[in-house]
Amino acid sequence: MKADSINISQILKGTTLKPKGEHYAVCWIKEKVKILEIDKRIYKNVSNSIFFIDPKYSWKIVKKDGVSAAGYILYLSKEILNEPLLNNLHINTVRLFNSGEIPLFKLSPGIEKRTQSILEMIDELLGSQLNHREDALLSLLNTFFIYCDGQCNIKTVITDTNAKTNIVYKFKNLVDKLVLEYHDVGHYARLLNISPKYLNECVKEILSVSSKHVIVEQLLMRSRHELKFSDKSIKEISFELGFSSPDYFSYFFKSHTGITPSVLRKL
CATH class of the missing domain: 1.10.10.60 (Homeodomain-like)
Structure with missing residues (x-):
C-alpha cells in the first residue's frame, strides 16, 4: 500500500476545497455545514449524510461559524478500491465512484455513531506506526463500506426526488x-x-x-x-x-x- 493511498481529515476549516490529485473523496458530513458545492451546484441540508465523489468533480464544503468539527473527509486511491477485500463489495459493483451521479447515504442515528467510530479509528491508525496497520485499515474500510452498502442505510442520489x-x-x-x-x-x-x-x-x-x-x-x-x-x-x-x-x-x-x-x- 502506497503512503498516500488513504488519507483522512476532519472538516475543520471554514471552507474545505478539493485538494490536487486523483483521490476519490468520501465526505461524512455530521452537522453544521452551510453548503456542499459540487461542480458549482450548491446543496443544502446535507447534515448526517455520506457523499461519494469521483475525482473528476470539483467540490467544496462550507462550514457554519462557531463549529469545531463537522465531520470527516476520507481520501481513497483507485488502488485501494481495487483491493480484493473491497473490490467485490456491492458498493463497488454499483460503481458509486464513477457513475454520472453523486451518490449519498442518509444515515440513521445508530449507524451515524458507528460510522464516526470507524472514521476516528482510521484517523488514529494513519497517525500510528503499529504492526499490521495496513491490514487493520483495510478491515476498517471494509466494515465502513458494509455499513454503507444498503443493508443498514439508504442509497440514493442527491438529485433524486423519487x-x-x-x-x-x-x-x-x-x-x-x-x-x-x-x-x-x-x-x-x-x-x-x-x-x-x-x-x-x-x-x-x-x-x-x-x-x-x-x-x-x-x-x-x-x-x-x-x-x-x-x-x-x-x-x-x-x-x-x-x-x-x-x-x-x-x-x-x-x-x-x-x-x-x-x-x-x-x-
Whole structure:
C-alpha cells in the first residue's frame, strides 16, 4: 500500500476545497455545514449524510461559524478500491465512484455513531506506526463500506426526488426508532399510510431486499451488539428487543445466523 493511498481529515476549516490529485473523496458530513458545492451546484441540508465523489468533480464544503468539527473527509486511491477485500463489495459493483451521479447515504442515528467510530479509528491508525496497520485499515474500510452498502442505510442520489426513495427513507427511520416494539411490516406500512405490498415494492426497488429483511437486519445488529458488549442475560436482551420469550429469540437468532445467542457469546 502506497503512503498516500488513504488519507483522512476532519472538516475543520471554514471552507474545505478539493485538494490536487486523483483521490476519490468520501465526505461524512455530521452537522453544521452551510453548503456542499459540487461542480458549482450548491446543496443544502446535507447534515448526517455520506457523499461519494469521483475525482473528476470539483467540490467544496462550507462550514457554519462557531463549529469545531463537522465531520470527516476520507481520501481513497483507485488502488485501494481495487483491493480484493473491497473490490467485490456491492458498493463497488454499483460503481458509486464513477457513475454520472453523486451518490449519498442518509444515515440513521445508530449507524451515524458507528460510522464516526470507524472514521476516528482510521484517523488514529494513519497517525500510528503499529504492526499490521495496513491490514487493520483495510478491515476498517471494509466494515465502513458494509455499513454503507444498503443493508443498514439508504442509497440514493442527491438529485433524486423519487417518491419511492422518500418512502424507504421514512421506513428506515421508523424501523430505527421503533424496532424494539414492532417487528411486523404491516405496522410500518400503516404508519406510512400505504399497503405492506407497496412498501415491500418500494424497498425491493431501492435496496434490493424485502421490507422484512430490513427489520431482521436491524434486530440482528442490535442482538449481536448486546450479546457481545453487555452483561445482560439472554432473557433480558430478548425482552428488550421485543421478543415474546427467550426461546423465540433464540429460534429467531439461530435461524438467521446459524448459531444460538449463547454460542455467539462464547466466540
